[in-house]
Amino acid sequence: MGCNILKCTCGKTRFFPQRYVIAILCLAGILVGYGHRVSLTLAITVMTNVSVSRSTSCPPRNATVAAKQNLSGGVIDWSNREQNLVLGAFYPGYLIGHLPVGILSDQYGGRWVFGIGLFISTVITLATHIVVIKFPYWATMILRNIMGLGQSVIYVAISTIYAKWIPKEERSIIGGFSFAANSLGMIFGNLITGMVINLAGNWPIAFYMWGILGIIWCVFFLIYGYSEPETSPVITDKEKEFLQENIVHGHRPKIPWLGFATDIGIWALVISEIGHDFTIFTLINNFPKYLSDVLQYDLGDNAILSSMPYVAQWVGGVIAGQVTDYLIKKKNYDVLLCRKVGSTLGIAVPSTFVLIAGYMGCNGTLVILMFTLYLLFKGVMYSAMKVNHLDMTIHFAGILMALSNGIGALTGYVSPEVISAVAPDNTLEQWLIVFWIVWAVAFACNLFYIFFARASRRKWDYSPEEMDQYEKDEQARKSEKEQKKLEKARRKEERKNKRNEAGPST
16 A cells, blocks of 8 residues: 555545645745745855955955855856845835735635746746846846746735635644745755855856756646645545535625725734834845855855754744644634734844844854844744734635735835945944844834734625624624623612612611
8 A cells, every 4th residue: 555645645544634735835835935035145145246345344254255266157246236136126026926916816726826936936046047147137137026926926825725725723833834934945045055056166056956946846736736625636525524614615705905905904914014024034135145244254154154043933933833823722812912922022022133133243153143033033923913814804815915915025125225225335333223224113013013903804805695694693792792781780770679678787
């Protein structure tokens, strides 16, 4: 009897729920997507011209310049501003793609949307080396923009898939498990990219390696990934029945744009996403460059040190997901309270560690420690605000993720511009100002979320038939509440009358 893990079979026995297979495939997709995204972020520290302005705040730790000169693949003469523009070019495409992708995912399912989007990212990754060598920097900007368009599907399509596959009680733990996979992408993206470049002695190999991994993922996902349980040929009847009982289904209403625009809960989601994304994108885009250009680490050390903090993010995300699910399922904690606490731990607290890192100067050990603590707490976000939209809708999870994640992605373009303006010389003093800006944005956005977040299904999500039933249920609850109030008043009056009849005590 053969075993097939992806089909959850071992002989005639099913041993692993299909929804967890879907979650693992989604996790792998995020990992590969982030590998595509950050391969250039690390490679740019060794492929650009050594004459680019560098900070003199910290002394060189070893032969960083020599390491660049010994690598094959060509040297790119990009200024510091051009490098920042190339790194930030990913995000306009990422922003533009979100809303149409959200509509397509909710309308037609997330399977093909996810698969095609990551395939586009794969093709762009494979083409990066040739474009970087043969064309000016703006051509690479165009490539990165298209990659952003392709990767805009990732969280949106996964949200749509999870709305169909994952019961509410499991969303915190599954969300923490898979959405935090961006940290695994950063770990492998930085660590493996650095190791491969060093071992091969050339930087172009990183793009071809991640491109091949992208092709492998696309093949597996399009064979084994499905938009919903009803279309899966391998799910058991038992699991399908369980999901039908535990996931709310209903006729999909028209997209309630006015409802979205006037719902303060959605605005809280968007604002908190801005705070989260501004801090995380500042780190993703610039942490390897900070280690290289400010703290003066070479490629080998840079790859390891850039990866280490993301291990903490993965651990934080998984632990937070389990704790949140336990509190909601076993202890009956309020979902909204858990989301707000998680948001505070995942947005406000981490930004404080970033600020402290700015005061650590050239002490690389303490800087890495602060960034590790930053990402440990940042992992909590993936079982809090990142799954909050699933609390609010069963029909428009993709669109809500598109709105919040898409608008938040705009900060990925703003962040490099801020850094170029505030830290043009890459000095410690200039970067301290950047860290203060990160702290202020994070605290302000988290405060808005605390006051205005919502975690219940919204009225605009109901079909007319569901709304009729909802209003009847609401009326019944109000009547029951009024009856209890009247009954309480009646008993109070009876006790008062009895005391009056008994007369004064002697």
